[in-house]
Amino acid sequence: MSGLKRIVAVAANTFRETVRERVLYNLVFFAVLMTASSLLLGNLSIRQDEKIVKDLGLASMDIFGTFIALFIGVGLISKEIERRSLYPLLAKPLTRSEFLLGKFAGLCFTLFVNIGLMSIGLIVTLLATHHRADPALLKAIYPIFLGLILVVAVALFFSSVASSSLLATLWTIAVVVAGRFSDVIRNMRQVSEVPDWLVTALYWAVPNFRNFDVKNAVVYGDPVPVVALAWMTAYAIVYSAVLLGAARLAFGSRDLH
Amino acid sequence: MTRYLFLLLVPLVPFVQTRFDAVVGTRDLAEGRIYLRTASEVRRFTPGFDNLMADLYWLRTVQYFGEQRAFAPDPHYDLLRPLIDITTGLDPRFELAYRYGAVFLSEPRPAGAGKPAEGIEVLQAGARNLPKSWRVRWDLGSFWFVFMRNSKNAADVLIDASRIEGAPFWLESLAGSFLMGDDRKASRAIWQRQYETGWGAIRDNAIHHIEVIDALDARDALTAAAARFKEANGRFPRRLSELVDAGLVRAIPVDPSGTPFDYDPETGKAAIARTSSQWRSKYE
Amino acid sequence: MNVSSSTPTPALSFAHLSKSYAVGFLARQRRAALTDLTFDVARGEVFGYLGANGSGKTTTIKTLMGLVFADSGEARVLGLPLADPAWKARVGYLPEQPYFYDYLTPREYLDYVGRLFGLSPSVRTERANALIEEVGLQDSRDVAVRRFSKGMAQRLGLAQALLNDPELVVLDEPMSGLDPIGRSLVRGVILRLKREGRTVFFSTHILPDAETLCDRVALLREGRLVKVGRLDEILERDDRNLLEVLVSGGDLAGIPEASRTGRMGERATLQVTEPELLATLEALKRGGSRVLSVQPIRQSLEDYFMKEMGKGGGGPA
Structure with missing residues (x-):
C-alpha cells in the first residue's frame, strides 16, 4: 500500500515536471493549427473540410503525443541518472521498481491530459465550423493513447538500459519508426528474398504501432469493432509490461555513477 | 526470481498480435483510402515537390499492390489504377510507373489485378507522354497481343515503336510474326525479348510466361x-x-x-x- | 565476534566490502574502487570518513545507499543488511554535490521527499518548515531550485536528509561548495544531531572540519582502509603538544631562545609545550609584551595525512 503511495508521489512529481517544463505548450500550437486549418482548408476544399479537420486533429494528436512520449520518456531515467537527482530519492524507502513505475505512470498521465485537451480542441473546432462532434472519434483517440503508452514504455526501457540519453533517444526513435512501418515489414514476406521466419520474427518483435492506427477508418465512418479495440488494448498492456519488466531488470542491478 | 517473471509475458506478444491480425487483419486492406484523387489536387498541396510526391505515390502503389495480393482475402485492387494515375500524373515521364503499373493491372489473378484493359490504358497514356520510348510501346504491343489477343493492334504499335531512334531491330520482325497467326511462337518471342530487355519484376514475369509456354x-x-x-x-x-x-x-x-x-x-x-x-x- | 545481546549493534558496519568498476573500451577491465573494507561506526558518534578525492569515499557511501552494488563483502546499516528496505526510513543521506529538480521550490521538494517517507501532510509541512529555518533557506522557500547557488542547493540537501528524523545521517562532502557561514551552519547541525544522540557519518577531504567535529575517523587511501581510531589516539601518539603564542612588543629577554620561532617587526611567535605555557606567559607579562593569541599546534590531521599518504602525497587534490 505504501509502495503504491510512493509510486503515486513519483508520478505526481513527473506530471508536475512536464507541466512546469512547459511541455503542454504544444497545446497552444495545436489550437492555432486547428483554427487555422479549419479556416483555410474549409475554403480550399469544398465538402472536405470536416474530414480534413478530423484528419489534421487526429494526426497532430498522434504526432505531438509521440514526440512528447519519446523525448520526455527517454529523459525519464537517463536524465535523472545524469543529473544525479535520483540519488537522494533512492536512499529513501523508494525501490527502483517503484521509481520506474511512478515515472511511467506520470508521463502516461501527462499524455492523457494532453490528449484530453486536444480532443476538446478538436470538438470545439468541429462545432465552431458547424459540424457534429462525432462520438466515434473516441474510437480513434483511444488507440492513439494506447500507442503513446507503448512509446513511453519503449523510451523508458531504453532510458534504463542506455548509458546516455543520446543513445537512448536514437534507439527509441529507431524502434518507434520501425514499429510504425510494421506493415511494410509484414509485406516483405512477399516481396523480398528475406526468409519467412526472419520476417515473422521481426514482425512480432518490433512493437507494432500500426495496430493503433484506425484514424482513417474513423474519419470515413467505418466501423471499428470492439473486439479490435480489446485486442489492441491487450497488445499495448502486454508489450508495455514486457518492456517495463525488462527495464526493471536492467535498471534494478545497474550501478549509478 | 520475480524480476524475471516478465519473460513469461513475452510469448503473449505474438499471440495477441496474431489474434489482433485475425480480427482486423483485413481492415485497412479492405479499403485503403487516398486523400486526393487526382494528381492536380496533390500538386496543389505540395507545390514544388511533384517528382518527390510521384515517388512517394509510387511507393504507395507498390505497397498497395503487394498488400492486396498477399493479404486481402478478396482482392479488388480498386485503388491501383488511381494510384498509378496520380503517380504518372505528377511525373508524366515516370516510365517505370507505366510499365510496372501495367503489369500489376494486366496480369490475371492471382498474380495481378486481372484488368488488362486498364493496363493497356496506362500504357497508352505512357506512349502519349513518352514519345521517344520504344519500351512503353513494346510493352503496349505485347499486352495487346498477350492479354487482349489483338494481333492487329499489337503489330501496329510495334511497327510504330520500331521507328523510334534506338529501337531494337527485332521489333519489326516480331510485328510480322504477330500477323502470321502463330500465337504461341509469337508469345514465346515476346516473352523472350521481354526477358532480354527487362529487369526485376518484368524479367521474373517473362520467365514465368516462358515456363507456361514450355509447359x-x-x-x-x-x-x-x-x-x-x-x-x-x-x-x-x-x-x-x-x-x-x-x-x-x-x-x-x-x-x-x-x-x-x-x-x-x-x-x-x-x-x-x-x-x-x-x-x-x-x-x- | 563477542557482541552480546546487550551491546547495541553498530550504526554502520562494513565487512570485507570490495567494489570495482568496469573501465576501458567495452568495459573489459576493472579498476578496484574499494578493497576489503572492514570497520564499524558506533551509535551516537560523529564519524569522519577521510581521504583524498578519488580514494573511494563516495563509492563507499553509494554502496551503502544502494546506488552501486558491492562485488563482495557486506555492509549493515543499523544492524540490517543493505537489501532490507526497513532501515531506509531511519537514515538520512546527502549526496555529493546534490542536484534537485529545477522546477521545484524547497517546500515542494521537501513535501515530495516527505511523501516518499510516507509522512502525513501535517508532519511534512511542520518538519519542512522547521528544517528550512534551520538551514537558513527561509527567504527562498518558494523560489524554484533552478535559481539556487551551489551553497543553497547544499543546504536544501541537508534539509532533505533530515526530514525523516533519522537515527543515522550519512553526508557525502557536506562542507564542499559552502561559504564560511554555510560551513559553520553545517557544523552546528552536526553538533545538534550529536547532542540528540544520533549517529553522523560524513566524508570530507577538508581536514579541519573533521578535526573539530569527529569522535573517530577512518582514513581511506586508494580504496583501502589506512587507519580507524579516535582522533586523539591518532594525533597525540607522539604527544608533546605544542602551543603557538603570538605576542606584540615588550622585552622577550625572559624567553628561552629555543622558543622564539619568528619575528616580524613588533610581533613575534613563540612555540612552547603545554607545561611551559604558564611560565612563558608570566615571563611575557614581566617583559611587558602583549599576548595576541595562544593556539595549540597539535599534529594536525593534515600532517598526519601527509605522513600516512607517504611520498606519493594524497593523490590529486
Missing part, C-alpha cells in the same frame, strides 16, 4: 504422342508410362514447376495439373 508445348507433345499411340494400338494409353514403353517419349515429362501433367485416358489429352503454378484457367 503448353510439353502438354501438346504428350497429347500428340498419345494420338500416335492410338494409331499404332487402336486405343489411347491407359497411363502415360505406356508412352515410354512404346518408345514414343523418352521419359514422362513434368512441367517447369516440376508438377506431372494430368492425363485423361478417355480422350487421350494431357493437361497442366491444377496444382501447378503454370496452370491458368484460360489454357484449359
